[in-house]
Amino acid sequence: LPQALLAFVRDWLHFRKLANRFPGPSLGPTIARLFDSGFVRDPMNLLKWVMDDVMYRYPAGQVMLGPLRFIVLSEVNDLKSFLTNSKNQSKPKLMVDFGFYCLGRGLITINGSEWDYHHKILEPTFHRSLLKEYVKVFDQNSDVFIEKLSEHANDCAFDVKLLTETLEFDIVVETLFGVPSNQQTNPEKELFEYILKGQTELSHRVRCLWFFIEGIYKISSARRTALKYLNIGRSLQDTFVQQRKELLRARAESLWQKGNFKDENSQEATNDATREADADPNKKQFSTFIDALLQENERSISYQSVLDEMLTFLMAGFDTTSITLQFALYFLAKNPLVQEKALGELQNIFGSAGSTEVTPDTLQRMQYVEMIVKETLRMHPPVFFYSRKAGVDTPLVSSDLVVPAGATVIISPRTVHMDPKLYPDPHVFDPERFSPENSAKRHPFAFIPFAMGMRACLGRKFAMLSLKAVISKIIWNFRILPDETYEPELLWGLSMVTSNGMRIKLLKR
């Protein structure tokens, strides 16, 4: 025991020695900041202060909040060590605890061999050949969205937020869980509302400093509410699983019948059965998201893990994409020339195809629309910070500082994306920054909305394709105009949402 104690003290002193060298606001201003009127009125101002003030001032710095110490990094040359060094890829305990109450134990909140195992199962379900299958769902749901928007195409300002959320919700449920969702056309209140409330509860914790301390949070009513939502979320995922199983059973039965009872449709039936069985060779290697999880459930993953992964992907997928869509509409409304340029591109693509159906091929050709999505993600990354635990002492490139093993490191794409050295006039919306020539000139870690390395977003290609699909259809169908009386008010939670919706105007083209 004395030896263990000695080792602990030695490690602690070593940690302190390295961490104390990082500059940052001293205790006085930090305490003053905690108790100033802005913070008391609105605790999320703390996050705003760290991201928009401390991180700009100290590209490699630290923030001490009582016993909690965060190393903050926003110097682009230092990011590589954290985002790509396999020793620094675990999520810190604090963040894992935070995530647990909203997502349970899914890919975002697990570490080590458990993460390895889940990642190995789920990563192939985002393979290119499966994404191609998903594009049909993007196309059909985007068409329903356009119909919904048409009801507002009268030059009167309206709030598009809920419509974008229901669209992205349908897209994630239909692609990943393989069951129809129809939230856009036939809102099923219970499920959707609980998902939103669960998220609000989690953000609530991030915004309250005293809830950073697990002991306090554990005895709070906020924790009981969060757990209630987590359990409801799990049971709602269970209904999806049952629906999927039912659907697979019905499909298998129908194939069997078609194969066995030949009637006047027998040729068609045999073709169907053969098509399913001999589907493209790539497809044979991959199961869709839900099927991969259910297969593993029979072997090695608990049913609770299946439900938690579904919850994780639903939360991670629909919120981030709907926020990006809202801000793309906001920026497009303010930039009519960007809309016209995108329309030119679409006239070439949709015009030559004679249809507005999006396909893997048309999406590939939408270079400028992709630049719009990227510029939106640069100016408003919905996941505006993420964290890593330093697994080893890690020297920084830009200075002689060393991040000590065990430190909680915060990285903010928001701060990096607003660095004028990387993006001159960073507050100007300019998709040309992402032309192939301009992108090639930029530092590889200058654009990090999806993070990088092993723990990068698994849904990044999915997100890009689905956003391109819907944004192209909006630009094709409508002129987007700003509501001059509206400015988004940012709500700092786990993702960056607005507290006052997203108001735009539309005119039919």
Ligand code: HEM
């Ligand atoms: C614009 C849309 C999106 C953005 C900006 C985004 C951003 C991110 C970021 C920054 C991370 C890393 C978080 C961290 O390290 O703590 C992440 C992780 C993740 N994202 Fe996304 N995401 C988006 C869409 C999606 C979609 C559509 C899905 C799935 C359908 C998804 C699934 C995931 C998963 C599973 C992880 C965890 C990866 C891991 O730790 O292994 N995301 N995302």
